[in-house]
Amino acid sequence: MIPLENFLVLSALLFAFGLFGVLSRRSAILILMSVELMLAAVAINFIAFASYRDTEAFSGLVFALFVITVAAAEVGLALGIVLRLFRERRTANVDEASSLKW
Amino acid sequence: MGMQFGMEQVWVLPAIPAVLFVVLALLNPLIPRRGDFLAALGMATVVALVFVVMKDYASVFHGGEFAPEGKNAFSFDWVNIGQGFFTIQFSTFVDGITMVMLPVVTIVATMVIVYSIGYMHGEVRYGWYFAVLCLFVSAMLTLVVAGNLIQLYLAWEGVGLASYLLIGFYWERQSAAEAAKKAFITTRIGDVGLLIGIILLWRATGTFDIQGIIEAAKNHEIGEKYLTVSMLFLFMGAVGKSAQFPLHVWLPDAMEGPTPVSALIHAATMVVAGVYLVARFSPVYAEVLVARDVILYTGLITAVMAASMGLVSSDIKRVLAYSTVSQLGFMFVALGSGAVTAAMFHLFTHAFFKALLFLGSGSVIHATHKQEVESLGGLHRKMPFTAAVFSIGSLALAGIPIFAGFWSKDEILHETLNEAPIAVYVILAGTAMLTAIYTTRLVLLTFFGAPRDHHAFDHAHESPIIMNAPLAILAVLATVSGFFVFDQVGKALGFPGGIGANVFLEHAHHFTEPDYAFASVATLMSLMGIGIGYAYWHGDAKRAVAARGWAPDLHALLVNRYYMDNLYQGIINRVILGAGSLIAWFDKKVVNETGVDGGAQTVSYLGYRLKFLQTGRIPNYAFGMALGVLVLAIVAIGNA
Amino acid sequence: MFDRLPLPSQFDRTIIAGGTVLLLGATPVLVVLAALLVVDRITAPEFVFFLASAVLLASAAGVVLMKNIVHAALCLVVTLLGVAAIYLLLLTEFLALVQVLVYGGGVVILLLFGLMMTNAQDDPVVTDGSQKPFAFGVAALIAGVFIAMALDAQWGSPEAAIIPLPDFGARLFRDFSLPVVIVAVLLDIAFTGAFVNARRADAASAARGEARS
Numbered sequence: 023m024i025p026l027e028n029f030l031v032l033s034a035l036l037f038a039f040g041l042f043g044v045l046s047r048r049s050a051i052l053i054l055m056s057v058e059l060m061l062a063a064v065a066i067n068f069i070a071f072a073s074y075r076d077t078e079a080f081s082g083l084v085f086a087l088f089v090i091t092v093a094a095a096e097v098g099l100a101l102g103i104v105l106r107l108f109r110e111r112r113t114a115n116v117d118e119a120s121s122l123k124w
Numbered sequence: 125m126g127m128q129f130g131m132e133q134v135w136v137l138p139a140i141p142a143v144l145f146v147v148l149a150l151l152n153p154l155i156p157r158r159g160d161f162l163a164a165l166g167m168a169t170v171v172a173l174v175f176v177v178m179k180d181y182a183s184v185f186h187g188g189e190f191a192p193e194g195k196n197a198f199s200f201d202w203v204n205i206g207q208g209f210f211t212i213q214f215s216t217f218v219d220g221i222t223m224v225m226l227p228v229v230t231i232v233a234t235m236v237i238v239y240s241i242g243y244m245h246g247e248v249r250y251g252w253y254f255a256v257l258c259l260f261v262s263a264m265l266t267l268v269v270a271g272n273l274i275q276l277y278l279a280w281e282g283v284g285l286a287s288y289l290l291i292g293f294y295w296e297r298q299s300a301a302e303a304a305k306k307a308f309i310t311t312r313i314g315d316v317g318l319l320i321g322i323i324l325l326w327r328a329t330g331t332f333d334i335q336g337i338i339e340a341a342k343n344h345e346i347g348e349k350y351l352t353v354s355m356l357f358l359f360m361g362a363v364g365k366s367a368q369f370p371l372h373v374w375l376p377d378a379m380e381g382p383t384p385v386s387a388l389i390h391a392a393t394m395v396v397a398g399v400y401l402v403a404r405f406s407p408v409y410a411e412v413l414v415a416r417d418v419i420l421y422t423g424l425i426t427a428v429m430a431a432s433m434g435l436v437s438s439d440i441k442r443v444l445a446y447s448t449v450s451q452l453g454f455m456f457v458a459l460g461s462g463a464v465t466a467a468m469f470h471l472f473t474h475a476f477f478k479a480l481l482f483l484g485s486g487s488v489i490h491a492t493h494k495q496e497v498e499s500l501g502g503l504h505r506k507m508p509f510t511a512a513v514f515s516i517g518s519l520a521l522a523g524i525p526i527f528a529g530f531w532s533k534d535e536i537l538h539e540t541l542n543e544a545p546i547a548v549y550v551i552l553a554g555t556a557m558l559t560a561i562y563t564t565r566l567v568l569l570t571f572f573g574a575p576r577d578h579h580a581f582d583h584a585h586e587s588p589i590i591m592n593a594p595l596a597i598l599a600v601l602a603t604v605s606g607f608f609v610f611d612q613v614g615k616a617l618g619f620p621g622g623i624g625a626n627v628f629l630e631h632a633h634h635f636t637e638p639d640y641a642f643a644s645v646a647t648l649m650s651l652m653g654i655g656i657g658y659a660y661w662h663g664d665a666k667r668a669v670a671a672r673g674w675a676p677d678l679h680a681l682l683v684n685r686y687y688m689d690n691l692y693q694g695i696i697n698r699v700i701l702g703a704g705s706l707i708a709w710f711d712k713k714v715v716n717e718t719g720v721d722g723g724a725q726t727v728s729y730l731g732y733r734l735k736f737l738q739t740g741r742i743p744n745y746a747f748g749m750a751l752g753v754l755v756l757a758i759v760a761i762g763n764a
Numbered sequence: 765m766f767d768r769l770p771l772p773s774q775f776d777r778t779i780i781a782g783g784t785v786l787l788l789g790a791t792p793v794l795v796v797l798a799a800l801l802v803v804d805r806i807t808a809p810e811f812v813f814f815l816a817s818a819v820l821l822a823s824a825a826g827v828v829l830m831k832n833i834v835h836a837a838l839c840l841v842v843t844l845l846g847v848a849a850i851y852l853l854l855l856t857e858f859l860a861l862v863q864v865l866v867y868g869g870g871v872v873i874l875l876l877f878g879l880m881m882t883n884a885q886d887d888p889v890v891t892d893g894s895q896k897p898f899a900f901g902v903a904a905l906i907a908g909v910f911i912a913m914a915l916d917a918q919w920g921s922p923e924a925a926i927i928p929l930p931d932f933g934a935r936l937f938r939d940f941s942l943p944v945v946i947v948a949v950l951l952d953i954a955f956t957g958a959f960v961n962a963r964r965a966d967a968a969s970a971a972r973g974e975a976r977s
Contacts, residue, residue: 023923024813024853030914032817032850036824038907043828045747045899051878052833053742055840058871059824062847065859073854077925083932084940086859090866091947095954097871101878102958108882116742123740747895750902757909761916 029070037063050104050114054097061093129173130180131196131218137177137226138265140170145258152251160241163254167234167261174226181223197335199271212332215271221403224468225268228475229393231601233261235594236388239483242591243384243490253293253382260286264393268400272332273322276401280318280365283394284311290389291381303377310374314364318401321357328354334404341408348412355408355415358401359422366398366452369426373689375449376433379441383486386441391448391482392475399455399471406464420460424548427453429686431558435565436682440485440495443566447521448478450559454536457552463539469609470536473528477520477602483595484514487587488570492580497569499577506584509592511571513599518567520602522560523650525643531606534646538639553649560653561660565668568661782838786819793818813853820846833879841872855926 036059043056065086072082108114129136144166148159155162184195199215237257244253263282270276292304326332328350329340341351362368367375378390389395402409402419409416427450434446451474458467487510488503489495504511520527523534533556541549575581586592607613660668672679684690794815801811823846826839844867851860936944 023807024810026919026922027914028810028813028817029850029854031911032820034907034910034914035821036847037910038903039821039824039828041750041906042899042903045743045750045902046896047828048743049833051875051882052827052836054878055827055836055875058840058867059827059843062844062867065863066847066850066854069851069854069856069859073856073924073927074922075919077927080927080932080935083856083859083927084936084943087862087936088943088947090859090862091951094866094871095951097874098958099954099961101874102960102962104878105881105962114882119742120740123738743895743899747898747902750899750906754902754906754909757906757913761909761913 026070026074029066033063033066033070036060036066048115048117050100050107050116053116054100054104058093058097061089065089129176131177131184132198132216134177134216134218134222134269135198135214137170137173137230137269138262140166140173141258141262141265145255145262148251148255148258152255155251158251158254160237160250160254163258164234164237164241166258167230167237170261170265171227171230171234174230177218177226178223181218197271212274213272214275215333216269217271217335218269221400221464221468222268224472225400226265228396228472229261229264229268232392232475232479232598233257233264233388235479235598236384236483239387239486239591239594240382240384242588243486244382247382249293253290256286256289256293257385257388260290260389260394264397267397270334272334273325273337274332276334277319277322280361280397281315283389283397284308284315284365287311287378287389287394290385291378293381293385297380300380303374303380307374307378310371311364314361314371317357317359317364318361321354321359321361324350324354324357338405338407341411344411351408352412352415355405355412356418358405359415359419362398362401362456363422364398365401366395366456367426367449368398368422368452368456369429370688372426372430372449373685373692376437376442376445376685379439379445383441383482383489386445387479387482387486390445391478395448395452396455396471396475399452399459399467402456402459403464403468406459406462409459410462416460416462418460419456420544420548423453423456423458423460424551425453426450427457427555428551428558431555431562432682433685434562435558436679438497440488440497440500440566440570441482443562444478444481444485447481447559447562450555451478451521454533454552454555457544457548458536458539461539461543461548463536463543466532466535466539470529470532472608473520473532473602473605476598476605477517477527477529480513480517480595480598480602481521483591483598484510484517485570487591487595488514488584490587490591491584492577493583494577494580497566499580500570500575501573501577502571502575502581503584504571506581507571507586509586510595513595514571515567516599517602518563522563522654523556523646524654525647526603526606528602528604528606530643530647530650531609534643535609537646538642541642553646556646557649557653557656560650561657564654564657565661568657569665573661573663573665782835786822786842789822790815790819809853812849816846816849816853820850834876837872837876837879840875841868844868844872855924858929858932 040056040059040061040063043059044053047053047056068082068086068089070082072080072086076082104114107119111118113119144163148155148163152158181196196218197215199213201211202214203210203212205211237254240253240257244250247253260283263279263286267276267279267283270279288304288308291307292300294300295304322332325337325346328346329337331337331340340346346354364371375390375395379386381390409419430446430450430453434443434450437443437446451470455467455470455474458464458470485495487507488500491507491510492500492503494500516527520529523530537549537553537556540552587595660671681687797806797811797814800806801808806814820843823839823842827836827843830836830839844863848860848863848868851857851863
């Protein structure tokens with residue numbers, strides 16, 4: 023069998039990739055994609071713990087389902103915002119949406 | 125069983141004037157005559173209730189033993205913090221001392237309110253005047269029925285507030301406003317001592333209940349030195365309120381208030397609060413004789429100083445004020461000798477004759493609009509009734525037999541001779557003679573001799589009946605109130621043993637007949653005083669004017685009130701204002717410019733610098749979040 | 765020869781180039797893993813796991829690194845499918861199915877629509893300094909910390925258990941019925957909000973003559 027640690031390490035790496043994407047990308051759409059990676063990493067963690075260590079209650083599975091659902095909602099809403107931003111500013115570059123400052 | 129009014133319901137007494145105060149203060153433009161009749165009727169009701177309470181009090185004497193079975197105390201929890209750690213109760217307590225104070229306060233207050241209806245007629249803020257009088261009476265009654273120290277302290281400050289408001293009643297006048305401030309601040313010094321004393325006693329016993337503290341002190345549960353210090357602090361409050369040396373300076377200035385106020389607050393009731401306080405704690409003072417000696421000598425110094433100042437003052441009300449201070453000194457001498465009964469008895473009689481004298485002087489001022497003796501004289505021809513009652517009051521003050529003051533002063537002197545060093549008796553007896561001298565001087569200069577201000581004399585007239593009626597009643601009381609000390613009189617009126625047996629039960633003193641030998645000496649001295657006064661001030665007072673030349677320095681010393689006001693003013697100017705300017709500098713430079721402004725400028729500068737962290741760029745914010753997650757992860761790993 | 769295929773040439777080339785890269789990258793991995801499997805150093809599930817992980821991580825790197833935004837989106841598809849494979853290895857076939865349907869079918873399509881409508885590129889027009897190096901540092905640190913935590917903990921040697929789908933359904937709709945309803949409402953609100961937010965400026969704002977830059 024595959025040890026639990028493998029999944030955890032995979033999840034950590036995936037999370038870090040996603041985080042790097044969120045921090046380094048400028049296009050809002052790409053940032054959203056990177057967020058999806060991070061969410062997927064979290065879901066892997068949830069499911070791994072549920073199948074390995076919580077076989078009675080498996081709440082992790084339920085939470086993974088919720089994560090997927092909320093991620094879908096988030097993508098929908100965020101895309102709405104990006105579209106709006108694009109229409110207002112002719113860009114999806116988050117660097118240019120920086121008027122909320124000193 | 126129906127509702128029966130008695131000692132347990134004594135809280136109703138202060139409640140009535142308190143309600144009247146609120147009604148009069150808020151609604152007085154709506155009430156006919158601005159509500160003066162309401163105040164008078166309310167006070168009359170309170171007097172009636174006081175007699176009911178006294179009857180109830182007399183009923184708990186079973187075979188001469190005082191057995192109230194708890195009916196004289198009433199309490200409920202007012203503040204309770206930490207399950208009894210800090211409890212303040214609302215409580216009332218009634219005993220012989222209360223029984224002396226209640227009739228004094230209520231009867232004099234009623235007389236003064238009725239008199240004021242005539243005296244204050246047409247004055248500004250007429251309704252407010254009566255409202256504040258009601259406030260005063262309410263606070264004073266709370267003070268005398270208070271069962272615990274917090275309540276007593278609140279009432280103590282309440283009477284101080286009413287006193288302040290009434291001294292400064294004519295606040296448009298600079299001197300009145302100044303006098304009000306002086307009275308408030310000077311008594312405040314004493315009040316701080318009182319508060320410290322209360323806190324010290326609470327710390328030692330864990331209770332504010334007066335009877336509880338007395339019990340603890342009697343059972344020696346408090347260390348003697350600690351108790352001495354506490355009781356001296358408590359006495360400091362009495363010194364301030366009762367205008368004893370060295371805090372006596374406010375009382376003469378307090379005469380800026382309307383004269384009936386002087387009669388009520390600054391002669392008969394509020395200023396005796398200090399006497400009441402010490403009498404209330406007399407069982408404790410009996411344990412700490414050092415503190416009692418301090419009381420004795422404070423009283424003695426005050427009595428002599430004030431009497432000597434009264435000798436030269438030219439203001440009719442100020443003479444009476446000095447006389448009040450001096451007589452309060454007598455009471456403290458009695459308290460300091462352990463003669464609580466004598467002190468309370470003198471308090472009782474003094475209230476009536478001094479109120480009479482003040483109201484009499486009020487009639488003079490009302491008639492002539494003058495209060496300097498230089499502008500008076502010969503008034504007995506225009507105001508025979510006032511002259512007669514004023515003379516009765518003066519005889520009582522001078523200590524001439526059958527008048528009230530004789531009995532009580534004689535009692536004090538008698539106790540002093542028995543309990544204190546002989547020198548104290550000699551000085552006090554001399555002061556009593558001095559009292560007779562300045563009293564005679566005042567009567568002669570005001571009512572006899574030739575009129576010195578013809579304009580004032582021509583306009584003088586006898587006062588209306590509403591002012592004369594209280595004078596008449598007080599004149600009767602000033603004559604007969606001394607008889608209450610007799611066992612026989614007490615028996616006839618339902619309190620066997622007289623005041624002596626009822627006030628201070630532990631050393632019941634049955635007064636059946638005077639000590640004739642002793643009394644004759646005292647009487648002789650009083651008569652001598654009157655003789656000296658007559659010799660110097662009769663007619664146009666030539667001899668008195670000549671006497672000023674004997675010792676001009678002494679005269680200047682007395683006229684300038686021993687330079688104590690100058691001394692205090694000097695202290696205030698040099699020390700307090702100097703320290704004040706230092707503190708002001710500190711406040712301006714250090715607290716304000718460095719502390720407050722400096723902090724503000726630092727924050728503002730940092731804000732100016734740090735605002736650039738706020739780039740508005742989302743990736744930067746996300747980066748901050750990531751750093752946060754990193755820190756949390758490291759913390760979590762550290763805890764694991 | 766690509767010209768004869770009935771596909772848009774751009775897309776065509778993309779697929780071929782991507783496939784080539786994938787093949788070139790995956791082959792050595794595949795070879796190594798197969799060798800390890802043959803000599804019995806790893807079991808068959810582990811073989812699948814490492815393969816899936818390699819594809820997953822490689823495509824995830826593509827998502828965050830690719831300059832071309834459409835290529836990145838296609839990488840995302842591969843990543844999400846890889847995640848579904850991981851779910852299968854964790855014996856949760858239902859969630860794997862959901863993952864494919866919702867992500868592969870829904871979310872990615874949504875993202876691609878977003879790309880088309882915004883003409884988005886990860887253009888290198890930078891207003892000031894990029895935070896890429898810092899981003900790399902933080903991501904690496906977090907990965908390090910998480911991996912250290914995962915390896916440091918004593919997990920024992922638990923076995924993955926098959927969770928029967930009926931049990932999962934019972935748990936989801938019995939014990940978590942209220943959260944399910946709440947999530948449903950959340951979804952509803954989110955999409956309503958997205959719709960309201962993203963729809964074209966209406967007549968009223970046009971009448972106000974709102975200038976668009």
